Amino acid sequence: MVRKTREAALETRNALLDTAELVFSEKGVSATTLADIASAAGVTRGAIYWHFKNKADLFDAMCDRVRLPLEEITAASAEDEVADPLAALLGNLEYLYHKVTTDEHFYRVFDVLFNKCEFVDSLGPIVERDTRVREQFRLRIQRIFSNAVQRGLLPADTDVALVVNAYMAYSKGILRNWLLEPGAFDLHRDGTRMVAAFMESLRTSDAFRQLG
Amino acid sequence: MVRKTREAALETRNALLDTAELVFSEKGVSATTLADIASAAGVTRGAIYWHFKNKADLFDAMCDRVRLPLEEITAASAEDEVADPLAALLGNLEYLYHKVTTDEHFYRVFDVLFNKCEFVDSLGPIVERDTRVREQFRLRIQRIFSNAVQRGLLPADTDVALVVNAYMAYSKGILRNWLLEPGAFDLHRDGTRMVAAFMESLRTSDAFRQLG
DNA sequence: GCAATCATACATTCATGTATGTATAATCAA
DNA sequence: TTGATTATACATACATGAATGTATGATTGC
Incomplete structure (x- = not known):
């Protein structure tokens, strides 16, 4: 057979x-x-x-089935020309949260990536690429928030670097904690609410202003 | 010899x-x-x-050297009698961030726990205990925020469950992201600023109110 | 006919657990 | 105090199983 x-x-x-x-x-x-x-x-x-080729290659191919469609999505969001970059960013994140809750492949692969694997060199070039992806992601987020400052959507003295790190930690932490306990809250609805509140606090809180 | x-x-x-x-x-x-x-x-x-006994036992003992002093700290903070529970919570978190940045044992153990190990059953009873610790932690955070609502420090219609999940995801995400890139930001100073802004937004943002 | 798509068989390596050896500290008898 | 005894704190040796990678075989589409 x-x-x-x-x-x-x-x-x-x-x-x-x-x-x-x-x-x-x-x-x-x-x-x-x-x-x-x-x-x-x-x-x-x-x-x-x-x-x-081996387990690392299999793992890599498994990640590709999620990474590739994900890159299409984020790349499709025109970054510089959009009127409200913060709303677009929140929309992208909301789509990711929606995808993870509805698409089992997304759910399992993110679960594995976040909680069921060790990010060490034994996985081969996977860690290196993850580092590169994270750098690219950071630059993209940085551009988005800088763009928001220039457009007056955020205070002029916003500490953009701080905001970028806060956003990355928060959005990722929400996803990661939900994957650990999927019943703890509704990722799509409540996760979006959390990040929306974060976006709002960028305008209102003094903690995100540059230190004198 | x-x-x-x-x-x-x-x-x-x-x-x-x-x-x-x-x-x-x-x-x-x-x-x-x-x-x-x-x-x-x-x-x-x-x-x-x-x-x-074996590797799991060694791993367990390694975690104990960090867990035990950490439990003393959190247990020492009287929860119900404190005047401003949110400030006390922030203070505890600030101490943790300080510890991780200054104590190499804390740094390495948290790094291992967050990024260099797989939370599966092969580690023996470690995962079970981690689940219990997380439940205890959740209850404690829940009491703190409920206490803050009762004392009028937070709006009466605050969605406490949402706030608890947001706090856990945010505070943990900040620590986790910093461990991945310790040079990205100053955990003690900026991490505290991030969470302070979060605490502030609990009072100002409508996103944390209960849904009609 | 050949090459793709697997299944099977084999050799090698490697980590684990345990069993045993060994030298010294601690204990105790005299 | 001292000598013998015992338990401690490891080092060494060994047996076992298990996962890997490869080599080979078998079957079928083209």
């Missing part, structure tokens, strides 16, 4: 990635063996080694 | 825990072998198996 059509091969590849999400989420990345994934997917390790 | 005095034995035990912090932080918990820790500490695995 050996599948041969290219369609069927892609099917098993996707099934392997689906299963990897599940097993990684349950047992953690480093604790799961390739035999675990293979048996859970109803195949043997031979199938895995045919489609992927 | 075999040490024998109880003093020397405690010395090697502490040295093992110190080394475990370093190696765990560098290679991740599951990727480090007991031989790694032993050789880095200048002993053999025999020393580890004498002082600890």
Whole structure:
């Protein structure tokens, strides 16, 4: 019983990635063996080694299925020309929160990335790319808030660097805590409320002004 | 060359825990072998198996050196009798941020706990206890904010549950992001500013009021 | 016929746990 | 005080299992 059509091969590849999400989420990345994934997917390790180089490569491919559509979304949001950059940023985040709550792939992959794997060099070039992605993300957020200051949406003496770090910590912390306890609150509704309050406080609170 | 005095034995035990912090932080918990820790500490695995049952037990003891003094601090803050519970909470968090930036043990253990280990059952009863600690923590935060509402420090229609989740996500996200990039901002100064702005926004923002 | 898509079999490495050895400190008897 | 005894604090050696990577085999589409 050996599948041969290219369609069927892609099917098993996707099934392997689906299963990897599940097993990684349950047992953690480093604790799961390739035999675990293979048996859970109803195949043997031979199938895995045919489609992927090793566990790191499989992990990488699993992340790509989430990262690629996510990059399209954030890239699609025209950053400089938009009238209200803060509202656009909040809208993007709201979409992410919505995606994580409704798309099981997003949910599991983020769960694995945040709580079920160790960000050390053993994962190969994954950590490096994550660092680069984070730098890109930081620059993008920085531009958005600077843009908001220039447009008068935020006070002129806003401490943009502080705001950027606060936003990254808050938005990520909300997602991360929800993944740990999905029943604690409604990520889409309440997460958006939290960040909306944060956006509001940028205008009202003196704590975000530059230190004299 | 075999040490024998109880003093020397405690010395090697502490040295093992110190080394475990370093190696765990560098290679991740599951990727480090007991031989790694032993050789880095200048002993053999025999020393580890004498002082600890296995890697999970060693990990547990490493966490205890941080958890125990931390519990003393939070327990020492009288919760119900304090005049301004929000200020006391902020003070506690500021102390934690201060500790993490100045005490290398706190820094490394939190780094390991947040970014260098997988919270799965393979760590034994550690995950269960972490869940219990989180529940206790949630209850404590809940009491603090409810107390603040009753004392009129926060609006009467404050959505306490939402505030609790927001505080936990924010305060933890700040710490976690700083651990990933310690150079991004000053945790003690800026982290406190961020949470102070959050506390302020609880009074001013409508987003934290209960939904009609 | 060949090449793709797996399954199977095998060799290697490696971490763990335990068993044993050993030298010294602590304890105690005389 | 001293010598013998015992438990301590490790080091060393060994057995086991398990995961990996690869090599090879088998089957089928093209």
